[in-house]
Structure formats: structure tokens, C-alpha cells
Amino acid sequence: MALSEQKQLKIGEVSRQSGVGIEALRFYEKSGLLERPGRTYSGYRQYDEDVLERIAFIKRAQALGFTLDEILQLIRHKRAGKSPCDEVREIVRIRLQELDERIERMVKYRIELTAELEGWDKIGHVDGHVCGLIEESHIENGLSGENHLRPRSSGRKL
Amino acid sequence: MALSEQKQLKIGEVSRQSGVGIEALRFYEKSGLLERPGRTYSGYRQYDEDVLERIAFIKRAQALGFTLDEILQLIRHKRAGKSPCDEVREIVRIRLQELDERIERMVKYRIELTAELEGWDKIGHVDGHVCGLIEESHIENGLSGENHLRPRSSGRKL
DNA sequence: CTTGACTCTGTAGTTGGATATAGAGTTTAT
DNA sequence: ATAAACTCTATATCCAACTACAGAGTCAAG
Numbered sequence: 001m002a003l004s005e006q007k008q009l010k011i012g013e014v015s016r017q018s019g020v021g022i023e024a025l026r027f028y029e030k031s032g033l034l035e036r037p038g039r040t041y042s043g044y045r046q047y048d049e050d051v052l053e054r055i056a057f058i059k060r061a062q063a064l065g066f067t068l069d070e071i072l073q074l075i076r077h078k079r080a081g082k083s084p085c086d087e088v089r090e091i092v093r094i095r096l097q098e099l100d101e102r103i104e105r106m107v108k109y110r111i112e113l114t115a116e117l118e119g120w121d122k123i124g125h126v127d128g129h130v131c132g133l134i135e136e137s138h139i140e141n142g143l144s145g146e147n148h149l150r151p152r153s154s155g156r157k158l
Numbered sequence: 159m160a161l162s163e164q165k166q167l168k169i170g171e172v173s174r175q176s177g178v179g180i181e182a183l184r185f186y187e188k189s190g191l192l193e194r195p196g197r198t199y200s201g202y203r204q205y206d207e208d209v210l211e212r213i214a215f216i217k218r219a220q221a222l223g224f225t226l227d228e229i230l231q232l233i234r235h236k237r238a239g240k241s242p243c244d245e246v247r248e249i250v251r252i253r254l255q256e257l258d259e260r261i262e263r264m265v266k267y268r269i270e271l272t273a274e275l276e277g278w279d280k281i282g283h284v285d286g287h288v289c290g291l292i293e294e295s296h297i298e299n300g301l302s303g304e305n306h307l308r309p310r311s312s313g314r315k316l
Numbered sequence: 317c318t319t320g321a322c323t324c325t326g327t328a329g330t331t332g333g334a335t336a337t338a339g340a341g342t343t344t345a346t
Numbered sequence: 347a348t349a350a351a352c353t354c355t356a357t358a359t360c361c362a363a364c365t366a367c368a369g370a371g372t373c374a375a376g
Contacts, residue, residue, distance in 0.1 A: 012352065022353085023335055031333095042342060044353055068333070096268065103261060103268070110254065110261070170322065180323085181365055189363095200372060202323060226363070317376100324371070329364105336359070343352070 008038075008046040018055040025055075032072055033058055066091060166196075166204040176213040183213075190230055191216055224249060 015022045028034045034054060038046045061071045070091055173180045186192045192212060196204045219229045228249055235245060 010353075021335075024333080026355090027334060040342095042353090043355095044342080062333095096272065100268070103265060107261060110258070114254065168323080179365075182363080184325095185364060198372095200323090201325095202372080319375090320373105321375100322371105322373070325369095327367085329366070331362095331364105334360085337357085339355095341352105341354070343350100345350085346348090 006048045006050065009049060009051070011045050011047070014047050014051060014055070018052055018059075020055055020059070028055075028058065028068075031068060033068060033075065064092070164206040164208065167207060167209070169203050169205070172205050172209060172213070176210055176217075178213055178217070186213075186216065186226075189226060191226060191233065222250070 009017070011022050011025055014020075015025060018025075020028075025034065029036060034051060037048070037051065040046055058068075058071055061074065062068070066074070074088060167175070169180050169183055172178075173183060176183075178186075183192065187194060192209060195206070195209065198204055216226075216229055219232065220226075224232070232245060
């Protein structure tokens, strides 16, 4: 009873079962998101099965829009015995605000982009003008600032 | 008439007038987005005033969601005498689609996130659970894939 | 004529979240 | 016994769109 007997998993199995790449797992470990697991006498990582829950947590939190850094904070708080409720809540609140702003901007942008496209259709080719875009835009300067949108994900997996 | 007399601008002036950083201007030049300007005998860049229009174009296209790479294509097409209308249109069309998908996902996500937050409020602190997030999520797996959202811009200017 | 502002080139660093590769050692199946 | 599959560490690379810095030369004002 003292030593709970959990199946020990090698990194490849963890990777397969969690859908997270081996390199990413080691990366998470380096980042502090995963505890350093035990090792076999020859140095192989031996994970307790419950690492899968931790990974699931990380993925869920990521899906919720938390950065790995924020997730790390949550984990640290938890390890320190504190429930990170307030932190979680605060971060989620901020995420929601950002989200609203972003959605708003995107919708506005969508409208403008559509208008732009329609404008081109009406104008046709005017010499020296490239679809109304090169020489001047019909769009007002609402969207000039920032580099809104474009997550243009670097994510290759899934 | 043959030589149109344009005011010559040094890079700092162009930067000031366009709001684009000096380094970025040199970067654009290297990337092919700006033609290589003339130089003074001592090697300083001397821009014709109309570079400002080109820069404005780049910024507008960026604001429309084009990547620098795409903008480069447009400029190349234009230089080759072709009106890039079709390209522009095609890219914008794709942008619109992406945008719609992204907006949709964000809205869905927003709803789920709000629900999550409300769930926590009802639950309160349950020992061992961290706001319903650490051990399990009330959110279905709609959002697990991809790394949606998070432009989390690297842009510092403006 | 000196100070300070400006410019030059070239290289490296930033962000976030990984992925890839090299070169070596280990375990497993046949 | 040997080959295939796996794992180890450490370092480098990717994406976009810049930004920063080092070290040197240039220009304008006082």
C-alpha cells in the first residue's frame, strides 16, 4: 500500500498514449511542466501512469488558451499547496476579453475585406491601379494599427 | 521632364514619415519588398519620395492580412507587367475563408470558456480539484485539436 | 574641431512551441 | 548474435516579422 504500484511507461508509450511527441515531452520536462520521472538503471525515463493526467491537463489548458508559461504558473501554485483558482480565473477573464476584442476586430475586418473585394469587381482593371490595392485602398484606417489576426499556426501536429 | 525631380529622403526621414522602423526598412529591402534605393557618394540610402506609397501599400496589404511573402508575390507580378488582380482576389478569398473559420472557432471557444468559468463558480473549491481544470474539464473535446487563436503578436510598434 | 545624431554592414536574438538531427548506448525479437 | 526499434543528451532549426547590437564611418550644428 505504501508504494502504489503503477505501471511504468517508457517515453514512447507515453507519447503514443498522449499524442504528444517524444521531443515535446522532454521539452515539457525541461520547461518544468512535467516532473522529472524516475530512470531505469540505464537512464531511460520511467513514467508513472498518472503523468498522462498531467499531460491531459496541459493540453486542456492549452486548448483553453493558456500559454505554457501560464500553465507552469498554475502547476507551481498547485505544488505550493495553493489552489490556483484565482489565478486561473484571472487568466481566463483576460483571455475572454482578448477574445472579444479579437473577434470584434475580425468581424469588422471581414466586413471591410468583403467591401474591398466588391469594390474591385465594380472598378475592373484601371491602368496603373492594381485592384484598387496597390495605389490606394478603399478601406479606412481602422485596421492599420497592430498586426491583428494571423495565428498562421506553426503547429504541425494533429 | 525626363528626370522627375523628387525630394530625396534619407532612411530616418522615411522611417519617420512612414512609421516603419529603420531596421524594418532595411529588412524590407533585403526581402525584396522595397527596391534598392540610390546611394549618396558615401553610401547613404537616398529614397525617392514615392517609396512612401510603396510602404503604404505594404502596410495596407499587411492590414488586409497578407503575409510579406504574399505581398512580395504581388509586387513581383506587378513588376512583370501583370496585374495581380487574380492573385489578389484569390488570396483575399482564402483569407476570408480562414477568417470565417477562425471567427467561428473563437465564438465557440468563447462560449465554452464562459461555461467553464461558470462551472467553477458553482463548484467552488473541491479538494484535490483545481477549479475543475486540473483533474478534468467540463469542456468537450471540440477544441482539443489545432492551436487555434493566440496571435499573441510579436509586434511592438504602433 | 568636436560633439552628437545619423547611417552603414553584418550577425545574432526575440517570441512560442515545438521538431529535427547527430551520435551513442540499450533493449527486444528472432 | 545480430538487427530493428527504442532511448539518451545536446544542439540546431523552424515560422514570421522584425529588433538589437557591434563597430565603423559620415554629416550638421555650434
